[in-house]
Amino acid sequence: MTAAGTAIVTGAAGGLGGRIGERLAAAGHDLLLVDLDPAVEEVAAARGARAVVADLTRAEGVGAVLAAAGEDVAVLVNNAGITRDARATRMSEDDFAAVIEVNLVAAMRLTLALEPRYRDGAAVVNLSSRAALGNFGQANYSASKSGLVGFGRALAQRWAPRVRVNAVAPSLVDTPMTRAMPPDVLAKMVARIPAGRIGTPDDVAGIVAFLASPDAAYVTGQVLFACGGRSVAP
Amino acid sequence: MSGRGASEVFVLRPGSVGDDLDAVTPALTRAFAEARRALEAGRPVAVVVAARDLLGQGSPVDAAVATGLLGMVRALGIEGVKPGWRVNVVAGGEGDDEAVAEAIAMLGRSSSITGQLLQVGGANLGKVVP
16 A cells, blocks of 8 residues: 555546556556456556456445455546437437446446545546537437536535545547547547647546646636637637 | 426426435436427427536535536537527526526527526526536
8 A cells, every 4th residue: 555545547448547547656546447348457457556347337346446445545536438429319218328327327426435435635536528518419428427527516515625526528539439430520520629639648647647636735626628628619 | 307387498397316326317317308308399498407506515416417417408409509499407596486487488488598507596606617
């Protein structure tokens, strides 16, 4: 166990979650990486971290994380998420519910379940999205990511001053999911980003690391849009 | 949870879920289904939430539902530009029932307001609800 305490990152088998883990490990945290995908074990092994393969929508999954988390949790990063995009007229209620359950409710369950384990000065960072402000074909995703902001805003007040809770809201990030998009569609989306490029996992991981650090000791209940200016552009 | 409000507006009023995590997904999914049904029928939709929940001043679970509804409404507002959907959120504080009703009536008359958050009765003045 390190003096900096344990940092838990969910959705850590992917590029963004893995990069967030690297930044938190560099800050001295004992890293616990969580994912439904067993590949998280390889990601963890490469970083000298511990891994838990768990479905956080199930009580057993949350229990597995609690069993591995220990009693000195300094950071929780709720990064796990899915998409089930469709026009609202064609979106099934099952797909709407699935996105809410994974992106929002599972994060809420884990965050609340860990309450007795947070050290004084701990930080929770929720991965929201610029889509919380609305996105075509993403009524479910927008609801989940906006709900995550509201949940964090309330917890920030309930748990202050012991635990801080904030959110990061990225726009397009260079991940396997975005690389799988049709190039012309991706190019149109990037053209609407004032920064002129897609975000990188490092762009987001750096902000997560900041919000998790003592440098952000006076920041709680906030959402930081890391979207290259997309949230204010035409 | 819902009912017919002023004018032709379909009013969604999700109640408090307290601290019941199991109620979040059903509440949001039901709201989505009902809002979509009304919009496809050509009716404007107003989702009424407590202003305090938008800022997380009460239950974290209620806050998640209220802000989740706001995100959903904003997405539906974007999708509804072409078909002419009108879907908004109205937020008021305690004792703001009359102001909420006025806002809903106004939304019933408007042909251009959509995807917006209308905070009435002075709720959340000086605060930020991104």
